[in-house]
Amino acid sequence: MCAIADTGSVRKAARQLGMTQPSLTTQLRRIEKALGGQLFFREPSGSRPTPLGHSVLCRARPIVAEMRALLDEVASASQHEQGARLHIGSTNSPAVAGWLRRLRVRLPETDTTIRTDVSANALLHMVATGQLDAAFVHEVEGAPLRVPDGLTEHELIAREPQFLALADTHPAAAQEVVRVADLADAQWMVDPTVDGEWAGLRRIWAAAGINPRVVHGDYLTTVDLVTAGEVVTPCQPTARPRHGMAIRPLYGDPLAVRLFMACRQEGTPAASADDLFADLTASYMEIAWASDAYRAWLVRHDGPMPVGT
Template identity: 60%
Template sequence: MRHLRVLCAIADTGSLRKAALQLGMTQPSLTTQLHRIERAIGGSLFTREQTGSRPTALGHSVLSRARPVIAEMAALVSAARQEARETAGSGRHRRLRIGSVGSRAVAAWLRRVHERLPDTDTTIHVDISASALLRMVAADQLDVAFVYESEGFPLRVPPDAEHRVLMAREPQFVALSAGHPAAARPVVHLADLAGDTWMVDPTADHEYAAMRRVFSEAGLNPRVVQVRDNATAAELVASGEAVRHCQPTSLPGPGTVVRPVHGDPLAVRLLFTWRPRVLSPPALDALYADLRAAYLDLAKVNPAYLAWLARHEPVLLDRDQDRAQDRVQDRV
């Protein structure tokens, strides 16, 4: 774990000197430790430049695996401390540990849960790695988790975890500069973006492989770069330097537009997962309903995605409308 934290500190600060300060070490000691790690792995993990240290391709690969391990360890320690505090107290109080991949639905989901369960200690753990979240569910570090699965690359759902499908196939839209020639079209084709640089997050499970598979099937070979920082990615899209796929519930940033892709070649499956016997079936049903309602509320705000749902998932919208009418009648 110490070695993994060293690598992450260097990557996050972009400097051996700053990483050493962050870790409470001397720079020579940190450099020696980095050399030892690189010798053990068999390759350079960082390039040394005048402007700082940057991960190599091998470094990105190692970091993408190191960060989930560190996050899991931090979650384990946090959960253990919390349990110890509760055990030492006068009595145990109700708690709910939610995990989720990054999604705009998370905030609305939590708000609904808090309103329905005001006396429950609800926590949230957000991780870009669905696999890491599933492992935390299996290890009793999370009670439920909202994850996505890249099409063609099934997640390894632990044998002692169960799941329910929120969306069998959520299309991935594309974010591009408002000045891009394809931005004026309501729907873009992959071929329209074949000459663009595409961005992926190297820490997201199978994102790069899924994108490469889609391009290969379309007979395309665009340049793909790995960018972890969302702020940098947004700037690159707005400036026209790159495009990136995004969730259909995403809002366009300044100088950008979000468009559906013809034929929906990029897609994911959305899953609600949990450990058996931790929560009662009614409690699980209510949590799932909260997540579903939060997700559909976001979908309805995006006209392009709402139109897509009306064409491909009309039953989903009809059921949501029926539930809304039932709630109104209940209040009356």
């Protein structure tokens, strides 16, 4: 129940819990049958608690927190016997691979693992409850994340522009910078499970005076649709173009995210927050300057990092 409420959907909750969606749906129905009422409203955009669901969640969360605390105590006790561990999390980013590589060089005796999730809010909750030591997340401009109390934020980029992925045969691909208004007739692909993404896109469409057709789906499966010319979709400026795809900045950079690393105020057991952040920063800068489209943008705008760093 807590996972469904935190992630906003049964599908995302199942992925977070390492279960299949049908299994989690079956468990939810059993709980609802035992309690005698519906706990979530099922809507096209996801699941939200009913009044009964809110009441049950208020009772459930302290139980879950106590159980996690117990597990953490057991894990901490065994850590002295088995060696140090570091659990990090991240939303999808090309910088993750380099971050892991640097951490393993810095901490060769530490068992370093990573958890990825499309939901930044879910990752922040996992840091707050001790399931993760640190998380690298993005916050869509105009759609603030729910940062739990007790977390410290280390800001990497205050405003990273989001680019557009489109077929290299699309007329707009011939332009160095694409205007949102020029894509009024295009079909946009949106992943509604990414926190803040849907709200951010609706905002820039409204500002451009367009109401485009929308396809809901998973960004990880859109490459074929983009290269076939079926959809256009926002992407990170560090994304690597595939064959048949072009990546272009949007005029005026109307869509942007804030990138930051979050950890608990007491720090992490295996490494200092400063060391984690230093390795993350180096990894991000490496992939930023390796991207042709982003490097050109950085040179034109003299930021958000110093040119040549």
